[in-house]
Amino acid sequence: MPGVHQLRGVPYHVLEGSRPLELDLWLPKAEQARPVPLVLFVHGGSWRRGRRDDMGLRTRTWDPGPFARIAAAGCAVACVDYRLSGEATFPAPLDDLSAALRWLTLRSAELGIDTRRTVVWGESAGGHLAAHLALARTTPPLAGAVIWYAPSDLTTARGSYTPEDPTTPEALMLGAAPTTVPGRAQAASPLAQAHSSAPPFLLVHGNEDTLVSCSHSQSFAAALEKAGVPVELWTVVGADHGWHRLSDTQVDEIFTRSLAFALRLMA
Template identity: 75%
Template sequence: MTEPESGPSLRELISAPHPDHAPLPRAPLNEHGVREVRGVPYLPVEGSRPLELDLWLPERSGSGRLPLVLFVHGGAWRRGRRDDLGPRTRHWTPGPFARIAAEGFAVACADYRLSGEAPFPAPLDDLRAALRWLTLRSAELGIDTGRTVAWGESAGGHLASLLTLTHTDPSPAGAVIWYGPSDLTTARGPFTPEDPASPEALMLGAPPATAPQRARAASPLTQVRAGTPPFLLVHGEQDSMVACSHSQDLAAALEAAGSSPVELWTIPNADHGWHGVSDAQVEQIFTDSLAFALRLVS
């Protein structure tokens, strides 16, 4: 009597394909010459939702691989959409990511676990996993993750800063950070380290004052080191939610560590999310930020 051959269990057979080798969705080129691929799983999370990312892939000219913008959304670490560059860009046609792609970048907008789902370092770990997945699938996608620019706004700027400062395989080519927190250890603007209800405390899982080591690990300002990639920091001078000093102090620390280039643009009359400035000014901030990113990968 022969033994039955061993094989996959029923649970394995009915499970969705693992993101590392699942087929990539197909999408035609749109009128702007960009393929827009939505909802691609990149990380299964035990007991939680699978994390996904959206892709904008321009048509390649020649055989070279495309540089990548990895975008990280804001929302106080507890809300937000992965494809949202902020309230002042939501009405744009074409949208901001199609515009970035039209200039020759591939764009990936990644989910990460929010503070109601898992505390820090979970969201940073998720972005590392997104970059790992993009590297694994880079040949299929036609991208070069060695030329990745991390671009984030608000809480996403904080996470994009940390990713750029601490990730090494591959190291990002640089960062574009819009009004991101850089210091979770010191009272600034409306933030106080003792407040258990602050977005920072919810993200850390404890008030920063009671978890100083975790707060330091989550502060881009304390993670600056020699050899840090280039940074562009853009912040409103009248920001009432994330004090402008976050970007000013991070820029000073980066310059002291020898990072080059480091550019700091403070925007007069601008509040958080670019409230208080004209549509034309927001367009210019975006255009100049994209030009900085392009210089990093040229």
């Protein structure tokens, strides 16, 4: 896309006995009067698969793609690898996101970015991790979070999810059935981690989500609101997981509104 510069496959963390973790960067080409804000994107895939540069099935055919669109709006975008559940269990993927933020902060001057104005954006399992990162006391603290159709509670049966089942993606991410490791399950639940110093959140979830019940975002929004955190909950009528059942126009509207929310926080 004109006006957007890409850096692909940049190693940000080399772990002993594991693959190097990489990130992709989209940067505005035009010279900026000041360092640009950052969107840190976290991909989905049930914590077990997925590509760092994939915002979901409904955006894969976009031209220009979603990350080029964000960069064209004047933001840098970093799409990051994290260890999947076949490689390591929670909190390893969250540790990886924190390492990516540290790497970007250390190199902010040469990249022309301002990580003090970072919004984390994640979808599905990536939204779960993005919520955790926003709730973590990072340095610098994040400016906000955009969370699409993400699990927030691993301790309670919701929709088709049962915490007794050792074969669910949640159990594989934890390393055991959640009911057998209740402390670990609670620590891995953003719902239980809400606190008053968290940044603003936008939670977007389909009311007909058959994979991750919309009640996850409803309960999480209530917990954030109770803690005094600014939160917007957008329940998308008729939407299934991954924005299935929606028209292309509706998906574009969700993206556009999510980007507008992030831009307001990064201004």
